[in-house]
Amino acid sequence: MSTAQTSSPEPEENVKSVSPTMAAEVSGDQPMYAGRPEIYPRSVSGSFRTLKWTSLWVLLGIYHVLPWLRWDRGEGFPNQAILLDIGAGRGYIFGIEIWPQEVYYLTGILIIAAVGLFFATSLFGRVWCGFACPQTVWTDLYFWVEKVIEGDRNQRLKLDRGKMTLMKAVKKVTKHVVWLLIAFLMSFAWVWYFNDAPTVTREILTGQAGGWVLTFIGMLTFMTYLLAGWAREQVCFYMCPWPRFQGAMFDEDSLLVTYEEWRGEPRAKPAKGGTNFEGRGHCVDCSACVQVCPTGIDIRDGSQMECIGCALCVDACNAVMDRFNLPRGLITYDSNNNQLARSKNSETKLRLIRPRTIGYMAIMLLVLLVMVVSLATRTRMEINVLHDRSPLYVNLSDGSIRNGYTFKILNMENVKKDYVLSVEGVEGATMTVIGIEKNGAKEVALPVEPDQVVPFQVYVRAERSALAGSSNDMTFILKDTHTGVVVTHESVFRGPEH
Ligand code: SF4
Ligand code: SF4
Known part of the structure; x- marks a missing residue:
């Protein structure tokens, strides 16, 4: 100095x-x-x-x-x-x-x-x-x-x-x-x-x-x-x-x-x-x-x-x-x-x-x-949902309609999380998640490792009679089973014109 x-x-x-x-x-x-x-x-x-x-x-x-x-x-x-x-x-x-x-x-x-x-x-x-x-x-x-x-x-x-x-x-x-x-x-x-x-x-x-x-x-x-x-x-x-x-x-x-x-x-x-x-x-x-x-x-x-x-x-x-x-x-x-x-x-x-x-x-x-x-x-959890564009929906052989979504979960915490995913807005809708749930369920458990962004391919299936029109409001609900914290994401379920 x-x-x-x-x-x-x-x-x-x-x-x-x-x-x-x-x-x-x-x-x-x-x-x-x-x-x-x-x-x-x-x-x-x-x-x-x-x-x-x-x-x-x-x-x-x-x-x-x-x-x-x-x-x-x-x-x-x-x-x-x-x-x-x-x-x-x-x-x-x-x-x-x-x-x-x-x-x-x-x-x-x-x-x-x-x-x-x-x-x-x-x-x-x-x-x-x-x-x-x-x-x-x-x-x-x-x-x-x-x-x-x-x-x-x-x-x-x-x-x-x-x-x-x-x-x-x-x-x-x-x-x-x-x-x-x-x-x-x-x-x-x-x-x-x-x-x-x-x-x-x-x-x-x-x-x-x-x-x-x-x-x-x-x-x-x-x-x-x-x-x-x-x-x-x-x-x-x-x-x-x-x-x-x-x-x-x-x-x-x-x-x-x-x-x-x-x-x-x-x-x-x-x-x-x-x-x-x-x-x-x-x-x-x-x-x-x-x-x-x-x-x-x-x-x-x-x-x-x-x-x-x-x-x-x-x-x-x-x-x-x-x-x-x-x-x-x-x-x-x-x-x-x-x-x-x-x-x-x-x-x-x-x-x-x-x-x-x-x-x-x-x-x-x-x-x-x-x-x-x-x-x-x-909240230290977040979801991003992207509706599949092509095709917008699929007519299944049993007459029901299926929509596909790319679903991302952001677990921003340093601990492993067990989430439960459900949908609301379309009566009787069930989900299949590639690699996790293949039979169709109203709730699906999704485990996510700490500090990770994990993508899931989610298919939602509903009866044609449950749809009000070609575009139906639907909400994805993700719940943290340990803390009870819930995050939601507004989406749509597409179907044919009535
Ligand atoms: S006396 Fe005048 S020239 Fe000298 S340091 Fe002070 S202001 Fe500057
Ligand atoms: S004139 Fe300004 S820059 Fe120069 S010594 Fe004084 S305070 Fe510092």
């Missing part, structure tokens, strides 16, 4: 804001495309930096540990607490098992995640981007590796501008090898969520892993290395849609990283040894805030789409303010309303409970409630 201090601000070399908005400005003979200026963020310490490190290690810890948690589901079932078994078409989250038919739960989770993001943004601005987004977390880790191997900002600038030497080559190669190693570990962890973690780890380490696993690891390793090592802030600027519309979630009480222009301007370099700030602003134009910015922007130019809200400039500026015995918070994490109040020496207040935050919270709770109730009351 970086503990480098924000000491005296460094020379202003290469610290101009590199906002792509500015870079894209064209006039006269200027080229249509501006190359990407390399950003050399300086390390910084402070409360927000500590918060970022804490968030990074906690999130990476959760990401790597979760797939190793075990959950006993009984013999023959995966004992991984969180697993998306694509091959078997099952999702497991601790005691909850999701079948493909229940994919709407995923929709519920996505709605909660999206509204949760809106909620956090309306409260704390781009807190997701600055502290929790995987792109931020991995880029931050890559920056740290870069700093450890190549040195802090000035050393890296010097190294990159210098001639290629053996030492430079060794440093560059080492950095890229460590980056690739990190990318590999991140990708390795990703496949744990789709396979039994201990098994797939053993298979990979012993060279027995399948082609798909290796392909995924290879692709993800490359993407992580590319996005966190090379693309970095470009992902936030050009690839991520979130910065484009997150401004719609802000209001005057959202906490954002802002520069107190009313206090900082007119900015000027401090007089030699002087501490007199009469007639000038508190910004000493040291550019520390720009030097630490991972996206290379100058927050003194106002709120910008490129600002990911990481608040490292707050830490940098606070250190400068301390050195000049000026009040902290020239760059601050605060709401517009509080900024305004402070500029007028009025009282400031934190307004977390507002109509918009209440609205987001209500939507999240509502969706959560619907999901919990639906999970608690869902």
Whole structure:
């Protein structure tokens, strides 16, 4: 973890804001495309930096540990607490098992995640981007590796501008090898969520892993290395849609990283040894805030789409303010309303409970409630019935009529089930089930193994006199003999016109 201090601000070399908005400005003979200026963020310490490190290690810890948690589901079932078994078409989250038919739960989770993001943004601005987004977390880790191997900002600038030497080559190669190693570990962890973690780890380490696993690891390793090592802030600027519309979630009480222009301007370099700030602003134009910015922007130019809200400039500026015995918070994490109040020496207040935050919270709770109730009351058995189309019905030699159905039972529980099938709606109807009941019965016992979808071919036979017409409503009734739970399926029994 970086503990480098924000000491005296460094020379202003290469610290101009590199906002792509500015870079894209064209006039006269200027080229249509501006190359990407390399950003050399300086390390910084402070409360927000500590918060970022804490968030990074906690999130990476959760990401790597979760797939190793075990959950006993009984013999023959995966004992991984969180697993998306694509091959078997099952999702497991601790005691909850999701079948493909229940994919709407995923929709519920996505709605909660999206509204949760809106909620956090309306409260704390781009807190997701600055502290929790995987792109931020991995880029931050890559920056740290870069700093450890190549040195802090000035050393890296010097190294990159210098001639290629053996030492430079060794440093560059080492950095890229460590980056690739990190990318590999991140990708390795990703496949744990789709396979039994201990098994797939053993298979990979012993060279027995399948082609798909290796392909995924290879692709993800490359993407992580590319996005966190090379693309970095470009992902936030050009690839991520979130910065484009997150401004719609802000209001005057959202906490954002802002520069107190009313206090900082007119900015000027401090007089030699002087501490007199009469007639000038508190910004000493040291550019520390720009030097630490991972996206290379100058927050003194106002709120910008490129600002990911990481608040490292707050830490940098606070250190400068301390050195000049000026009040902290020239760059601050605060709401517009509080900024305004402070500029007028009025009282400031934190307004977390507002109509918009209440609205987001209500939507999240509502969706959560619907999901919990639906999970608690869902039946773990289901039937699908498909009437044979050709022929629609068969005239039997004894004058009765027969209809055929493909009947599927989904036993979503981890225990073997004994079901009983019956029909209602057509008087005297009997059933034969291929491989189970051949003589025709009003009720047929259908055993189904745990966690299985089993198809049956069912033939229903009825007397012609029992039919009201060519299409007769009929209901299949399936009963779980152990629990008494019943599911029904509306169908039809076809016959000739009377
Ligand atoms: S805002 Fe703070 S860190 Fe930035 S240039 Fe001014 S004094 Fe330095
Ligand atoms: S301006 Fe400040 S908060 Fe915004 S990205 Fe740069 S360092 Fe982070």
